[in-house]
């Protein structure tokens with residue numbers, strides 16, 4: 614076994630590739646053209662041409678954490694903070710439902726203003742009005758008992774990226790108050806409780822090595838998440854990483870394909886970060902093996918305020934209101950946006 618195409622064949626057969634060879638594929642710019650069509654055919658075997666949509670509601674940009682990469686970190690005094698009320702969130706869902714969304718993703722910073730009771734009541738409120746919809750939470754690290762309470766209230770899925778699976782790298786991206794061990798504890802708790810779990814990482818985050826990315830893939834093999842979200846690191850002007858280079862678009866696309874080959878069953882979004890770094894980023898992500906897009910359903914007035922990184926797209930064709938355009942764009946590249954919960958197919 615010497616050539617890139619041999620390594621990729623091993624990946625496609627879903628057998629194990631040693632770390633070194635996996636690293637070569639992860640780092641190789643030539644791999645993209647070989648990977649994308651194979652990833653696409655694996656995706657079609659499992660999910661056909663369907664593209665699932667999730668209505669993303671960014672309901673608070675308050676956050677107690679200080680991750681060095683993130684624009685809504687607590688220490689960013691430039692950020693204008695907002696919280697949506699339960700009524701506002703429910704009206705986003707009502708609007709989303711009429712547009713055809715059958716999954717709502719409640720994402721926010723780690724904002725303790727929302728108690729566990731509040732989050733449970735948000736979940737129950739959505740489920741009462743839209744029993745045929747899935748509710749996904751993405752509200753960060755919590756105690757197991759909190760996760761259990763949200764699940765019992767009706768939450769179906771939970772998104773929590775591990776960000777990087779190497780302790781030393783984790784330390785370079787986060788302050789002392791956060792740890793990879795606790796992040797992993799959260800992910801295992803979520804799984805055990807019965808959530809469909811999503812994890813993932815940033816591509817090209819500062820100080821990231823190829824070995825780090827291989828470790829990310831290995832951790833995901835251990836976790837076997839239902840959803841895997843990745844996107845390029847993009848710098849934000851009011852963070853300690855303001856002068857760090859952005860992640861690579863082509864490497865992000867390459868990793869989407871690698872993920873599809875390694876996790877054929879997974880729900881893999883073409884993320885907002887992919888759409889921000891390249892105007893056709895989301896379409897290219899879909900063609901390279903992704904099968905989910907997450908248009909923004911937040912009220913227009915707050916969209917620009919959920920700035921995890923500079924220039925985050927928010928009012929153009931990625932918004933939920935532009936679902937008709939999204940449908941056309943997906944049809945234009947041979948795929949079909951479907952109105953369905955879009956649960957994982959194991």
Ligand code: 5AD
Pocket residue numbers: 682683684773774776814815844845846847848849886921922
């Ligand atoms: N660039 C790219 N992605 C980012 N995220 C946070 N900050 C950035 C950034 N500067 C990602 C993290 C987080 C998700 C919600 O957004 O991976 O888990």
